[in-house]
Amino acid sequence: MPLMPPPATPRLPRPREGRRRFGGLFAALVALALPAFAIADTAAVVTDHARPGFAAFATAAEALAAVDSCAPDDLRPAFQAAWDAWTGVAHLSLGPAEDGGRGLAVLFWPDPKGAGWKAQRALLAAGPADLTPETMAGLSVAARGLPALERLLYPAEPLAADPCPLIRATARDMARTAQDLARDWQGFGDLLLSAGQPGNTRFLSPAEATQALFTQLVSGLESLADRRIGRPLGSFDKPRPDLAEARAAGRSQRNILLSLIALRDLAQKLSPDSPQTLAAFDRAIALAETLHDPDLSGIAQPAGRLKLDILQQAVRATRDSAIAEIGPALGVGLGFNALDGD
Amino acid sequence: MRRRAFLATLAAALTPRLTWADVGSPVFLAAGKRDEDHFLHGLSAAGESLFRIPLPARGHAAAAHPTLAEAVAFARRPGTFALVIDCATGAVRHRLTPPDGMQFNGHGAYSGDGSLLMTSEVVAETSEGRIGLWDTARYTRLTDWPSHGIGPHEIRRLSDGRLAVANGGIRTDPVDRRKLNLPDMRPNLALLSEDGALLDRIDLPDLRQNSIRHLALSGDSIAFAMQWEGDPSEPVPQLGLWTPGSPPRLCPPPEAEAFAMQGYAGSVAATRDRILVTSPRGGALMLFDAKGRHIATHHRADLCGAASTQGTFTVTDGSGAVWTAEDRGLSPLSRADTRWDNHLVALG
Numbered sequence: 001m002p003l004m005p006p007p008a009t010p011r012l013p014r015p016r017e018g019r020r021r022f023g024g025l026f027a028a029l030v031a032l033a034l035p036a037f038a039i040a041d042t043a044a045v046v047t048d049h050a051r052p053g054f055a056a057f058a059t060a061a062e063a064l065a066a067v068d069s070c071a072p073d074d075l076r077p078a079f080q081a082a083w084d085a086w087t088g089v090a091h092l093s094l095g096p097a098e099d100g101g102r103g104l105a106v107l108f109w110p111d112p113k114g115a116g117w118k119a120q121r122a123l124l125a126a127g128p129a130d131l132t133p134e135t136m137a138g139l140s141v142a143a144r145g146l147p148a149l150e151r152l153l154y155p156a157e158p159l160a161a162d163p164c165p166l167i168r169a170t171a172r173d174m175a176r177t178a179q180d181l182a183r184d185w186q187g188f189g190d191l192l193l194s195a196g197q198p199g200n201t202r203f204l205s206p207a208e209a210t211q212a213l214f215t216q217l218v219s220g221l222e223s224l225a226d227r228r229i230g231r232p233l234g235s236f237d238k239p240r241p242d243l244a245e246a247r248a249a250g251r252s253q254r255n256i257l258l259s260l261i262a263l264r265d266l267a268q269k270l271s272p273d274s275p276q277t278l279a280a281f282d283r284a285i286a287l288a289e290t291l292h293d294p295d296l297s298g299i300a301q302p303a304g305r306l307k308l309d310i311l312q313q314a315v316r317a318t319r320d321s322a323i324a325e326i327g328p329a330l331g332v333g334l335g336f337n338a339l340d341g342d
Numbered sequence: 343m344r345r346r347a348f349l350a351t352l353a354a355a356l357t358p359r360l361t362w363a364d365v366g367s368p369v370f371l372a373a374g375k376r377d378e379d380h381f382l383h384g385l386s387a388a389g390e391s392l393f394r395i396p397l398p399a400r401g402h403a404a405a406a407h408p409t410l411a412e413a414v415a416f417a418r419r420p421g422t423f424a425l426v427i428d429c430a431t432g433a434v435r436h437r438l439t440p441p442d443g444m445q446f447n448g449h450g451a452y453s454g455d456g457s458l459l460m461t462s463e464v465v466a467e468t469s470e471g472r473i474g475l476w477d478t479a480r481y482t483r484l485t486d487w488p489s490h491g492i493g494p495h496e497i498r499r500l501s502d503g504r505l506a507v508a509n510g511g512i513r514t515d516p517v518d519r520r521k522l523n524l525p526d527m528r529p530n531l532a533l534l535s536e537d538g539a540l541l542d543r544i545d546l547p548d549l550r551q552n553s554i555r556h557l558a559l560s561g562d563s564i565a566f567a568m569q570w571e572g573d574p575s576e577p578v579p580q581l582g583l584w585t586p587g588s589p590p591r592l593c594p595p596p597e598a599e600a601f602a603m604q605g606y607a608g609s610v611a612a613t614r615d616r617i618l619v620t621s622p623r624g625g626a627l628m629l630f631d632a633k634g635r636h637i638a639t640h641h642r643a644d645l646c647g648a649a650s651t652q653g654t655f656t657v658t659d660g661s662g663a664v665w666t667a668e669d670r671g672l673s674p675l676s677r678a679d680t681r682w683d684n685h686l687v688a689l690g
Contacts, residue, residue, distance in 0.1 A: 094625075098641060101598025110575045141598050201674050204663060211661075212643060215625075227575070336375070336660030336681040337608060337622035337646035341519075342402065342419070342448065342495075342555070 040210035040330045044269040046189040053089035053262070054096075054182040060085035061178035064149075065171040070164035072153045075171075076249075079153055082174070083146050083251060087258040091220030091266065094212055095191075096184035102177050104141040108148075109245050110231055116142035117151055120166065128165035136173035145174050147246075154248035211332045213270055214322075218334075220263050221319035228256055229312045232296050239305045244296040252296045257288040260315070271326045280321040284314035360430040362689055365411045366392040368429075369651050371687040372658055373401030373415065374680035381680070382415045384429055387651065389664030389676035395432040397425070403496075403685040405450040405459065407478070413687075414438070414450055414459060420516055421446030424461065426481055436481040440474060443467065444486075445516065449496040451505065452478070453536075460505060462494040466516035469493045471509050473538065487538030491530045492523075498557040498564070503536040506564045510553040512571070524571045529554040531566055533586050544590045552578055558650075560612035560632055566590075567619050570605030580607040581619050583634045593617075593634030602626045602639055608646040609685055613653045618667055620657060622646040622684075627657060629669055640672050647686030658682035 064078040086106055097103030108116060119140045123131065136144065148170050152163045192212070195203035203209045227245075232252070234240035244252035264281040267274060291298075291307055298304030327333055362368065368384030375381075380397040382404060402418045411429040424446055426436040440446055440463055450461040461474040463486065471489030476482065491509020498506045511529030513522045530545040531554050546552055551572035558565040563585045570578045577600030581593040595602065603621035610619050616637070617630045625643040630636055644660030648667075655667040656675070659682060664675045 094641070098602065098626075101596075101600075101602075104598060104601070112573060112575050201672065204661070204674065204677055208643070208661060215643065231575075335622060335644045337644050337684055338625075338660070340418070340622075340684065342608065342684050 040206075040213065040270055041272065042192050042195070042206070042209050042213065042270075045213050045266060046185075046192050049266055049269045050089065050092055051182075051185050051189055053085075053092070054178070054185045057082070057085040057089055058175070058178040058182040061171070061175040065168075065175040067171075070167055075153055075167065079146075079149055080249065080251065083246065083249070083255070084258060086146060087255055088262045091216055091223070091259065091263055093219070094216060095188040096181045099184070101141050102181060104145075105177050106145040106174060106181075108142045108145060110227065110243065111142050111147065115140060116144075116148055119143035120148060120151060121160075123166055124159065124161040124163060127161070131165050131169035133169070133173060133176065136169050137176075144170060145177075149174070150246060150249045154250075156248065207331060210270075210330050213266070214326060214330060214332050215335075217263060217266050217270065217322055217326070218319055220259070220266070221315055221322065224256065224259050224263070225312050225315040225319065228259065229308060229315065232299060233305065233308055233312060236302075236305070239299045241296045241299050247295045250294045253288065253291050253294050256291075256311070257285065260285045260288055260318075263318075267322060267326065271329055274322075274326050274329065276325045277318065277321040280314070280318040284311065284318050287311045287314050359428070360411045361409055362406075362411050362429075365430045368392045369689060370649055370656065371404045371406055371413055371429075371689065372647055372685070373397065373404065373683040374662075374678075375400065375683065376678075376680045382413065382427060383680065385664065385686075387656075389656065389658075391678065391680070393429065393432070395427050395429065401683055402448040403450075404687050405452055406687055406689045407452055408454065408456045410456060412478075414461075416446055416448050416450060416461075419445070419448050419519060420464070420466065420514070421448060424450070438476065438481060441483065441486075444472060444474070446474075447471075447493065447495055451497050451499045453499065454501070454503060458484075460497060460499070462489065462497050462507070464493060464514075469513035469522075471507070473497065473505070473507065473534070475538075487534065488540075490532040490534075490540050490543055492527070493529075493553075495555040496557045498559060500559060500564075504541065505534040505536075505538075506557050506559075507532045507534060508554045508557050508566060510555045510569075511550070512553055521571070524551065527551060527553065527571065529568075531557075531564065531584055531590070533564075542586050544584055546582070546590065546592075549578060549592075554582075556607060556610045558610045558612040558617065560617055561614070563632075565610050565612050565617045567607035567610035569607060574605055577601060578605060580605070580621065581610065581617065581628070581630060581634065583617075591634055593630050593636070595628055595636045595639065599628070599636070599639050602641075603628065609648040611648040611650045611655060611686075611688075613650045613655065616655070616669075618648050618650070618655045618657070620645045620648045622660065627667060627672075629655075629667070638669050640667060642672055646684050647682050649686040649688040651688045656686060658686050 060082040064082045152167050191202045192209045195209035196205040232244040369387045370385040381394040383394045384392045404413045404415045406413045416424045424438040444463050445466050447462040459476040463472040463474045469492050471494035472486040474486045475484040489507045493510040493512045495510045496508045509530045511527040532543040533541045552568040554566050556567040563583045566582045579592040579594040580603045584590040603624040606623040608620045608622045620627045622644045629638045647658035657665050662678045665672045
């Protein structure tokens with residue numbers, strides 16, 4: 001959900017600097033006169049969160065593509081590591097990941113109509129001749145990336161044909177996408193860092209870059225609560241563990257946990273002085289750690305479902321804290337038109 | 343009526359009605375918010391504000407008189423008032439109130455000669471759609487017609503006088519806008535004759551939760567933009583094209599961009615060979631050719647207002663920027679401390 005800055009307000013130096021330079025009384029008077037927005041640490045997000053995160057995913061995806069075996073047991077550790085790495089950056093959907101749907105090509109989930117498996121079955125039936133990198137890049141995004149590999153490495157039923165060529169092609173394709181993402185975050189990061197400077201038409205002011213990153217934090221938490229947790233949670237009468245993400249790979253709980261850790265890191269880098277939000281994150285992380293339900297099968301039982309329900313509430317409370325605490329601190333609010341609905 | 347108010351009204355009535363040229367020939371109207379205040383602005387082609395007129399509350403869309411410097415500003419849904427504004431003086435010439443039990447629904451359209459104003463309305467209790475008809479000489483209510491659907495939103499007059507009505511299909515709570523019928527909503531696009539008779543109507547049997555809400559004219563076709571109320575994980579198109587007499591055609595984007603709009607279109611505009619749809623939720627706009635083939639997607643937070651003039655698209659966002667949108671990208675035209683509201687209305 002896009003967010004927007006409030007009407008322009010004269011910006012102050014960081015309050016701490018103000019105090020140091022002018023003494024307490026002056027700073028207090030200034031603080032009374034004007035709302036003092038903390039300056040978001042866009043640089044920390046770009047250089048210590050986003051770029052290293054995408055670089056780590058590129059490394060992990062390359063390591064998976066380099067495994068010289070098609071035995072699932074040989075591939076699974078590298079596959080799990082690649083999914084771990086993706087979860088560190090999956091919430092950064094703006095910029096390189098939205099160009100050409102590359103984020104979807106890494107993780108197309110949910111896939112309620114099973115489009116990915118349909119396309120993969122056709123590829124398996126057609127044989128290896130068609131599996132060039134170009135073919136893979138032109139495939140439905142539903143048939144690419146992590147869930148596509150999961151279906152081949154943790155098949156629900158015995159595969160009708162040798163999956164080896166498709167596994168290799170899919171892993172190679174994902175490694176290429178990962179490399180493109182890491183490369184493009186150099187330039188995109190520069191745009192975030194040069195927000196408001198002449199020639200930067202992507203971000204017309206530093207506040208817009210802040211707003212964009214704050215948006216990623218809030219929408220990441222919403223997506224976690226509504227989809228990754230919300231879809232399997234279903235209703236009280238009808239929990240849907242079968243809809244959990246990465247169930248076959250046994251990492252549904254892990255994805256929730258790692259998402260929270262990644263989003264906490266984003267929040268902390270963006271606005272380090274956010275005690276309420278970080279405490280809300282810590283509570284949600286503790287709940288996610290103690291689910292003891294790797295593929296969420298346990299939610300079929302009321303006690304298990306209740307634990308996930310409580311976790312969902314904790315994630316939503318974290319979102320609310322971020323909006324209430326980080327938004328005003330950085331001088332950004334929720335989107336004027338995006339929230340209006342019409 | 344108190345004496346002063348009476349004299350003010352008399353003065354307003356006696357003021358000559360000026361044309362758009364008299365107010366600096368604005369090209370667009372847009373509502374916006376600055377600090378806590380709401381205004382209706384006239385914008386130049388370069389996106390600069392030529393005048394601004396205070397509004398009592400958040401505006402939604404406006405309809406511009408074809409010749410006189412006069413516009414109707416509609417409140418957000420559910421609207422209990424619309425203001426006829428003299429764009430030369432800023433005076434509110436008339437305050438329109440729907441009949442008892444009715445609400446304005448955000449949009450309106452003038453007849454070609456400006457003698458009539460049509461307003462999209464609902465019966466508050468049921469969201470049954472009506473088209474209100476007003477005589478613009480003194481903005482008196484003439485009658486209303488059925489809109490032939492639930493929850494009409496945007497209405498567009500075709501050049502031959504027929505009226506296209508986007509019946510969004512959503513029954514809403516008359517007070518808090520809560521949506522009441524999402525599981526069995528059934529939007530439609532209706533075409534009315536100049537005197538309000540139903541000429542044709544289409545719906546989308548396979549996409550009944552795709553609310554048809556905004557309209558633009560593209561040659562002989564009506565471009566309609568939709569908002570998805572179903573499972574957000576289902577990729578659905580936000581744009582359709584209907585040439586009356588033929589079945590509607592849906593215009594899906596490429597699969598990799600199927601979620602770029604987050605199922606939500608905020609505005610639609612058309613030039614001779616392009617159609618543009620904005621999504622404030624997705625922070626994106628998409629360009630299609632006149633046959634509905636996807637051409638490009640551009641990203642920008644909170645984009646919503648969109649209009650075309652002389653073959654060029656102009657879009658506005660909630661951060662105060664006005665942009666030109668072309669196939670190759672967005673170029674900034676102007677930036678102000680006004681958060682531009684949902685719609686940009688082209689004059690003329």
